[in-house]
Amino acid sequence: MKISLPYGKGKMTEDVPSSRVKGIIQADSETVLAGSYEVSEEDLVENSLLNPIDSKRLSELAVGKKNIVVISSDHTRPVPSKIIMPKIIEEIRRGNPSAKITILVATGTHRLTTHDELVDKYGQDIVSKINIVVHDSDDEKNMVAIGTLPSGANCRINRVAAEADLLVAEGFIEPHFFAGYSGGRKAVFPGVxxxxxxxxxxxGQFIDSKFSRTGILEHNPIHKDMVEAARLAKLKFIINVVLDHDKRIVGSFAGDSVNAHLKGTKFVDSVMEADPIYTDVTITSNGGYPLDQNMYQMVKGMTGAESTNKKDGVIIIAGRMNDGTGGDKFFRLFKDCDKVSDIYNDAVQTPAEKTEQDQWQAQILARVMINHHVIVVTDKSNAEMVEDMKMTYADSIKKALEIADEIVGSDSSIGVLPDGVSTIIKK
Incomplete structure (x- = not known):
């Protein structure tokens, strides 16, 4: 049978032995999404702005405000800002034509977004006419303390957001491998x-919690901190979209930063939940561009496969990774370690105040690698990097399966999880 996985901006296809494939792991979302496909993406966004959840319209909230800041996802997220941002600006201008509007790009701890990426994301017109600030998490002089989080962490955010008299966030909701879901409160923390x-x-302790997993908000200590950070920052209004596997908007939720986000997560559950099919080999992807730009992001897809792959089984994950490792320290932790288990154990035992850059991502990747053999299918230019990080490189799914057969046997069972990021495995 022929399988197809998102890869970069295209697809990677391969024939796999149908006798060994136990199933395709994906949500049965056609019925739920049928209505969404009857409405244009623009109309879905506009309708949500016209009918906000537990909030006044953004145009009403904008009245009398002088400094309106819109937090926006960065280049690592497939948020269709070319559709959403013009609608947000139009709605703000409807209520307050003279307001100063600033777009604050929520890079979190990622690298800074480039000018070309801004143009690609928003279009030249918005880049030329609207003030855009790219968040730099290391720019200490522009950070403002706004309170203490439940974890005890001192919450400091970008001055641009802290000094806004109306703070708005644009983003999208998808499963998130330790915050439960993306979107909503994440725009503030870690976004800015x-x-x-x-x-x-x-x-390390929060990441190790059994509640810090995909699709879980209740009792999730990471989520709890994020909600409080958004409250302290006075995040007043959000518009979050949900995307299908083709990155098309199929749902849009605007309004109160907590309740609109929660309603959006329920919609995500309805279109992205799938039953596990436990197999010896799980073939997956990171959902294609932009999430498969680097190895750092690829960990997300691996956690999807982790949820349905047998212990000591093989995870085959395909990703273009045109941006390399995604972080030198992250890379070095694996290249320089004697045992991957040391990375995991060190992270869990590290006090919260001593947490280091990329520790969490390394901890999760180490957890996956301790329990599963990982084969990465990518461009040959990434081969050395993959091997240096103690994983196995393959130039095709066919080659990866040959390697997997040597590990778990040629009669091993295969499961296909086309998108390891945007699928919630039911437990």
Missing amino acids: AARTSVFGNHN
Whole structure:
């Protein structure tokens, strides 16, 4: 049978032995999404702005405000800002034509977004006419303390957000491998927070919690911190979209930062939940561009496969990774370690206030690698990097399966999880 996985901006296809494939792991979302496909993406966004959840319209909230800041996702997220941002600006201008509007790009602790990426994201017109600030989590002089989080971490955020008299956030909701879901409160924290504050939240004990998993909000200590950070920052209004596997908007939720986000997560559950099919080999992807730009992001897809792959089984994950490792320290932790288990154990035992850059991502990747063999299918230019990080490189799914057969046997069972990021495995 032929399988197809998102890869970069295209697809990777391969024939796999149908006799060994136990199933395709994906949500049965056609019925739920049928209505969404009857409405244009623009209309879905506009309708949500016209009918906000537990909030006044953004145009009403904008009345009398002088300094309106819209937090927006960065280049690592597939948020269709070319559709959403013009609608947000139009709605603000409807209520307050003269308001100063600033777009604050929520890079979190990622690298800074480039000018070309801004143009690609928003279009030349918005880049030329609207003030855009790219958040730098290390720019200490522009961080403002706004309170203490439940974890005890000091919450410090970008001055641009802290000094807004109306704070708005644009984003999208998808499963998130330790915060439960993306979107909503994540725009503030870690989106526009100081690196040191983010470290306090992403500590080894929180990451190790059984509640810090995909699709879980209740009792999730990381989520709890994030909600409080958004409250302290006075995040007043959000518009979050839900995307299908083709990155098309199929749902849009605007309004109160907590309740609109929660309603959006329920919609995500209805279109992205799938039953596990436990197999010896799980073939997956990171959902294609932009999430498969680097190895750092690829960990997300691996956690999806982790939820349905048998212990000591093989995870085959495909990703273009045109941006390399995604972080030198992250890379070095694996290249320089004697045992991957040391990375995991060190992270869990590190006090929250001593959390270091990329520790959380390394901890999760180490957890996956301790329990599963990982084969990465990518461009040959990434081969050395993959091997240096103690994983196995393959130039095709066919080659990866040959390697997997040597590990778990040629009669091993296969499961296909086309998108390891945007699928919630039911437990």
